[in-house]
Amino acid sequence: MSKHDITPGTPDADALAAEYVLHLLDPEERARVEALLDVDGAWRGRVADWSERLGLMADEIDPVTPPAHLRARVERLVAEDRAAGTDKPRARRSGWLQALLGGGVAATLAVLLLMVALPRIQPPDSGPLYAADVATADQALLVEAHYDPDAAQLTITRVAGSAPPGRDLQMWLLTEDQPPHSVGILPEDGTLSIPVIPFWGQRIPTGRFAISEEPPGGSTDEIGPTGTVLAVGEVQEI
Amino acid sequence: MPTTAEDVEVMILAVADQDRTAFLSLYDATSAKLFGVCLRVLKDRGDAEDVLQDVFIKIWRNADRYKANGLSPMTWLITVARNAAIDRVRTRKAPAEDTEAAERMPASGPTPEGAAIAASEARRIAACLGELEDNRADAVRGAYLDGQSYQDLADRFDVPLNTMRTWLRRSLMKLKECMSR
Structure with missing residues (x-):
């Protein structure tokens, strides 16, 4: 096929960014791009460029005055929004994404990623526990992360899926104020337990975990994934 | 539209500070264009009205994140409207x-x-x-x-x-x- 082959692993980043802007990607591809947008400034630049470029076509759309009652309704809804105290949404990790998409797609993504329920038993005398299901939309890859602040211990269990041949799966912690932090290379099976220093421990509750496929031994880039981000999961208190 | 991109940007930034007067100015300046965008995608007036309402609520709530995405003001507004309209089409269409x-x-x-x-x-x-x-x-x-x-x-x-x-x-x-x- 052409250089615009769509086989996973050989994405033409620029074409993919254009398709993302056009809203042509299926939910799984879209989730992959959105994961990249959160961690990769070059991707945000690509998407912004295509948004401006293709947005020129909107020039030919004629304005149509909406009915007057709509203005009154929107005005009322906004006043109620303030009254309800929801006027200042809390800062979110996916701020950029939310800003661009207004939340709909991001919410869908969160639902897709959190489809598996988390039946867990909390010991009676412990503090809060945190967990994330890091999964592709089809659950072909599913990794559970579990964080116990009292024990300062992160436990990672691979439930389903494996790395592409000749590649490793690398797990990342995505935070609001730091570059992606490598948690480690996932073992082929079994559970990985990692001690967590307070600097990262205090960021886990508001963070997300991501998994990328990387060369053996992990990303060659000091500050983040070099391979494709396969899955992202939000941390939830359980 | 006599309003310039700079005017629209000033309005969005004021909306980010929860300025309702600026919000209504932004509505007056851009709702016809955004309604046109919704209509073009949805090809149904009722649906387009519903989506336009949601779009302006999203703008109200998300204006404080406008700066982060690096888009020009009209591109941002049109993107919000267009994506909302397409999401509606994809969920309603058999x-x-x-x-x-x-x-x-x-x-x-x-x-x-x-x-x-x-x-x-x-x-x-x-x-x-x-x-x-x-x-x-x-x-x-x-x-x-x-x-x-x-x-x-x-x-x-x-x-x-x-x-x-x-x-x-x-x-x-x-x-x-x-x-x-």
Whole structure:
């Protein structure tokens, strides 16, 4: 096929960014791009460029005055929004994404990623526990992360899926104020337990975990994934 | 629209500070354009009214994140409206209706609109679309303006889905190349 082959692993980043802007990607591809947008400034630049470029076509759309009652309704809804105290949404990790998409797609993504329920038993005398299901939309890859602040211990269990041949799966912690932090290379099976220093421990509750496929031994880039981000999961208190 | 991009940006920034007067000014300045965007995608007035209402609530709530995405103000607003309208289409549409909707699409070429477009940038994309083969340009326009999916486009041009994707990707790259000349 052409250089615009769509086989996973050989994405033409620029074409993919254009398709993302056009809203042509299926939910799984879209989730992959959105994961990249959160961690990769070059991707945000690509998407912004295509948004401006293709947005020129909107020039030919004629304005149509909406009915007057709509203005009154929107005005009322906004006043109620303030009254309800929801006027200042809390800062979110996916701020950029939310800003661009207004939340709909991001919410869908969160639902897709959190489809598996988390039946867990909390010991009676412990503090809060945190967990994330890091999964592709089809659950072909599913990794559970579990964080116990009292024990300062992160436990990672691979439930389903494996790395592409000749590649490793690398797990990342995505935070609001730091570059992606490598948690480690996932073992082929079994559970990985990692001690967590307070600097990262205090960021886990508001963070997300991501998994990328990387060369053996992990990303060659000091500050983040070099391979494709396969899955992202939000941390939830359980 | 007499309002400039700078005016719109000032309004968005004021909306980010929860300024309701600025919000209504922004509504007055942009709602007709955004309603046009919704109508173009949805082709149904009732749906477009519903979506436009949601769009302005999203703008109200998300204006404080406008700065983070690096888009020009109208592009941001149009993106919010267009994505909301497309999300609505994709959830409401049964597969059987797709073909029908595609058939109702007027056959549109890049030339007639060209004359009406004032801005030189917009003329440039029209000219570059004009350099593409006719139905390739129509596919790009269908995807952007009408929010058509790959399946819609494959049905409309009666080609396999993967062929459609290859076509469109090549066309987009040609378009980019032409516009950077």
